[in-house]
Amino acid sequence: MPTMVPLARAFRQRGHEAVIATGPAMAHLEHTVVMPDIPAPSDLGPPPPWIPERDGVLKVPLWSDALVVASAANILDFARTWRPDVIVRETSEYGGQIAAEVLGIPHALIDIAPFAPLEIPLLDELVDKVRARFQVGATEPVLTAGLTPASWHPAQHHFRVPIEQGDEEGPEIVASFGTYAQWLMPESTLPHVLVEALGEVSARAVVAIGHGEWTGPRPPNVRLAPEIPQQRLLGTAKVFVTHAGYSGVREALTAGVPMVAMPLFADQPRNADRIQDLGVGVRVDVKGLTATVLVERIQHVLNTRKYHDAAENLAAQIIDLEVFTNIPDHLVSAV
Missing domain, CATH: 3.40.50.2000 (Glycogen Phosphorylase B;)
Incomplete structure (x- = not known):
């Protein structure tokens, strides 16, 4: 919401066609294409029996073969008629990259969570396993856009996302x-x-x-x-x-x-x-x-x-x- 939606708007303001491929829970957003196989968090069942003050940090899986395959398949189905020139994905959305590799078009990365990939053991092997199902090889993004300075995390290019000005009498x-x-x-x-x-x-x-x-x-x-x-x-x-x-x-x-x-x-x-x-x-x-x-x-x-x-x-x-x-x-x- 803070980055991909206004970014899609920026593409359109410059005269490009741009849509957001997302799950049904976000279908209310402007210019969306719904991927029907992508669940909302509430569709995943009840939360684990976790109490942070008792259990500490919760280890959550940040990778799902089924979700990545479903995402890539949904995008490819849409691409048969819309025929995108480039796919821009956010950090945890690997299906978009694989779809771009199948289509033979460039892909770009908006790095909204630079440390998240480090939480996925054997990430390269997992992505390659899904690629094999689609019979494609790996390609590098043509642009990686970091949203914090290089002192936080390196990227090819670094950009800032403006924030609204606060009220003088706001909370401390x-x-x-x-x-x-x-x-x-x-x-x-x-x-x-x-x-x-x-x-x-x-x-x-x-x-x-x-x-x-x-x-x-x-x-x-x-x-x-x-x-x-x-x-x-x-x-x-x-x-x-x-x-x-x-x-x-x-x-x-x-x-x-x-x-x-x-x-x-x-x-x-x-x-x-x-x-x-x-x-x-x-x-x-x-x-x-x-x-x-x-x-x-x-x-x-x-x-x-x-x-x-x-x-x-x-x-x-x-x-x-x-x-x-x-x-x-x-x-x-x-x-």
Whole structure:
């Protein structure tokens, strides 16, 4: 949503035809082509019996032969009539690359999760196994577009995704566990621990708690909301408490906001480690986490100048990058 949808719009604004191949759950988006064999998370059955404060980081499979095959087959079926000149895929969508290899056309990569491939053991062998089913060989992307500076992760080209400007009277602390957290951890009290901790910090805070009944604490300095305009709020925030999903991390880096990273699954632990390595925040392990420990970590980042300086330095690197809506021009040149 923060990158592929506006990127498709940028292609169309430059006079190109562009559609988004996606699953039925995203069919409401403009200019979509629905791949009927791609399930939504809710179609995958109930979440595992996982409580992060008890079990720690959840190991989730980031690869499925069946999904990659279905994706490639769906795109190829559509391509018989639409005949694309190039396929642009995001990091975890391998079917698009394989479809491009079958069609003999270029493919490009928008790197929305640069550390995610490292979570898949024997990834090259897995992709080659699917390629063999389609009787094609591997090709390299003609363009790899990173959305953070090279200091975060290298790529052929680096671009910035702008964020909305914040309100002057916005919260000092923004907190969110991301899109899938409520579905994955319905029995967890981790959001309660977070809100309790924020209640002990002398700062205005807002927390995205998802939809559903809230039975946790309600401190007067903490606003609870089902959803929040995260990009806009980060524009004036002083600390971001996050599960360290890449999109949120990228938005915080762009806004120059240091982070308290509480990774839950997938590439989030690697993102949290990178946050700590670059000095733009700290990693906090969720297993056994208490409000007392979390209060200390939040206050430490909030009141320590070096984290703010490092975050502002990275934001300065990002502002010097080319805006990502220029990717169509680079791709046309590359192909």
